[in-house]
Amino acid sequence: DAKTTQPTSMDCAEGRAANLPCNHSTISGNEYVYWYRQIHSQGPQYIIHGLKNNETNEMASLIITEDRKSSTLILPHATLRDTAVYYCIVRVAERGSNDYKLSFGAGTTVTVRA
Amino acid sequence: DSGVTQTPKHLITATGQRVTLRCSPRSGDLSVYWYQQSLDQGLQFLIQYYNGEERAKGNILERFSAQQFPDLHSELNLSSLELGDSALYFCASSFRSVGTGELFFGEGSRLTVL
Numbered sequence: 001d002a003k004t005t006q007p008t009s010m011d012c013a014e015g016r017a018a019n020l021p022c023n024h025s026t027i028s029g030n031e032y033v034y035w036y037r038q039i040h041s042q043g044p045q046y047i048i049h050g051l052k053n054n055e056t057n058e059m060a061s062l063i064i065t066e067d068r069k070s071s072t073l074i075l076p077h078a079t080l081r082d083t084a085v086y087y088c089i090v091r092v093a094e095r096g097s098n099d100y101k102l103s104f105g106a107g108t109t110v111t112v113r114a
Numbered sequence: 115d116s117g118v119t120q121t122p123k124h125l126i127t128a129t130g131q132r133v134t135l136r137c138s139p140r141s142g143d144l145s146v147y148w149y150q151q152s153l154d155q156g157l158q159f160l161i162q163y164y165n166g167e168e169r170a171k172g173n174i175l176e177r178f179s180a181q182q183f184p185d186l187h188s189e190l191n192l193s194s195l196e197l198g199d200s201a202l203y204f205c206a207s208s209f210r211s212v213g214t215g216e217l218f219f220g221e222g223s224r225l226t227v228l
Contacts, residue, residue, distance in 0.1 A: 043116060043204050043219030101170050102217060104157035
């Protein structure tokens with residue numbers, strides 16, 4: 001898996017958009033970008049994933065640069081419940097791939113403040 | 115609620131003992147993953163099973179073993195326990211072995227070795 005680099009921590013004001021950056025400069029053409037989050041000691045929760053197009057779902061938006069070397073997760077209106085560790089992971093997701101696991105790094109600790 | 119059930123939620127035992135952690139995946143999910151999370155190591159992938167067969171192995175110690183049964187539930191056996199085995203153990207499931215990469219995590223089993 002390509003390595004990812006995320007800031008260790010960041011603060012965000014409640015009600016504002018939270019923009020979480022992730023660098024993955026060695027990403028391969030067949031590797032997807034995934035985002036998960038872990039609220040204190042709970043099981044990680046899937047947020048969103050993408051290959052090269054921007055993606056949006058009910059939780060967040062994912063913006064991937066054209067060269068795919070970095071991406072940004074956007075939480076449009078952060079709430080106190082969004083305080084968590086956010087993990088950016090790159091992984092192959094093709095049938096026949098030998099890489100079946102998700103490798104979690106240290107992630108970004110996001111604190112949403114009232 | 116992710117639909118993944120892990121038991122027990124908490125377990126306290128002594129060094130040298132053996133414990134079994136159990137995981138019931140989401141209905142219909144064929145793949146089960148085990149992760150270990152300790153304070154100084156982050157989330158570490160241990161092992162994955164797909165439809166009863168071992169599919170991928172990570173940093174799993176020889177003292178640890180796992181299996182997936184015909185009804186698709188999985189057990190992680192930890193033996194000759196050491197203080198350093200104290201951690202949160204998460205189980206996750208997904209429908210396929212590979213695919214969208216969306217894993218559903220349980221709430222974890224917290225193991226304390228005294």
